[in-house]
Amino acid sequence: MNIVDISEWRYTTKHYDKSKKISAEQFEQLLEVIRNSPSSVNSQPWHFFIADNDQAREKIMPAILEFNQPRVADSSHTLVFCIKTPLDEQYLQNLLVQEEKDGRFNDAEVKEMQDKGRRFFINKNSSTPERQQAWEGRQLYIALGQLLFAAASIGIDSTAIEGFDDEKMDDILGLKQKGLKSILVVSLGYRAADDDNASRPKSRLPKEQIFTQV
Ligand SMILES: Cc1cc2nc3c(=O)[nH]c(=O)nc-3n(C[C@H](O)[C@H](O)[C@H](O)COP(=O)(O)O)c2cc1C
Numbered sequence: 001m002n003i004v005d006i007s008e009w010r011y012t013t014k015h016y017d018k019s020k021k022i023s024a025e026q027f028e029q030l031l032e033v034i035r036n037s038p039s040s041v042n043s044q045p046w047h048f049f050i051a052d053n054d055q056a057r058e059k060i061m062p063a064i065l066e067f068n069q070p071r072v073a074d075s076s077h078t079l080v081f082c083i084k085t086p087l088d089e090q091y092l093q094n095l096l097v098q099e100e101k102d103g104r105f106n107d108a109e110v111k112e113m114q115d116k117g118r119r120f121f122i123n124k125n126s127s128t129p130e131r132q133q134a135w136e137g138r139q140l141y142i143a144l145g146q147l148l149f150a151a152a153s154i155g156i157d158s159t160a161i162e163g164f165d166d167e168k169m170d171d172i173l174g175l176k177q178k179g180l181k182s183i184l185v186v187s188l189g190y191r192a193a194d195d196d197n198a199s200r201p202k203s204r205l206p207k208e209q210i211f212t213q214v
Pocket of ligand 1: 010013014068160161162202
């Protein structure tokens with residue numbers, strides 16, 4: 001499939017075939033795609049919780065709005081995307097150490113510039129805790145896009161789920177104590193044979209309405 005075919009094949013799965021599971025190897029690949037997702041100033045302000053068995057799915061289910069519950073219950077894997085609250089000094093240091101370990105800096109000056117640049121952008125987007133969280137959330141949605149496209153490219157179906165109670169999810173997973181906040185849920189698996197949404201035509205605004213040549 002070319003990239004347009006993949007984008008057309010992908011659709012929001014409403015009903016999964018519970019008997020079909022993503023292989024461990026392919027799921028690991030999807031986690032790597034998430035890990036490789038770009039983020040502003042390489043901030044990676046995220047953490048992902050994985051529910052890949054009935055017990056884990058039942059645990060998070062009270063936080064999922066009723067109409068979305070089948071997308072979680074019958075999925076192969078469900079992920080909860082979280083942001084860090086706040087991005088503190090320890091976190092900034094941890095990023096810098098990792099980048100050094102990964103060979104990003106030829107000398108101390110490059111390292112200092114990276115650190116300064118990151119602090120500049122984080123400060124720019126952190127005039128209030130809410131603004132910082134909104135900026136972090138935007139980074140998460142990049143990972144979402146990467147994940148949905150990558151999954152489709154290897155024949156895995158998905159559902160992005162904003163229809164959940166984030167405060168309930170935070171309580172269930174003890175996120176506040178961990179310095180995290182849930183933003184988004186994503187289910188992955190294989191479509192049920194009778195998922196009506198699979199055969200519904202895609203609906204998108206025409207090109208002329210969304211692209212303008214400057
Ligand atoms: C951020 C985000 C949140 C969404 N939340 C839900 C949801 O809670 N439940 C659901 O069934 N679909 C959800 N959707 C699916 C959208 O309704 C869907 O992507 C859109 O209608 C386009 O259809 P398509 O994905 O089948 O092409 C969500 C999609 C996105 C990108």
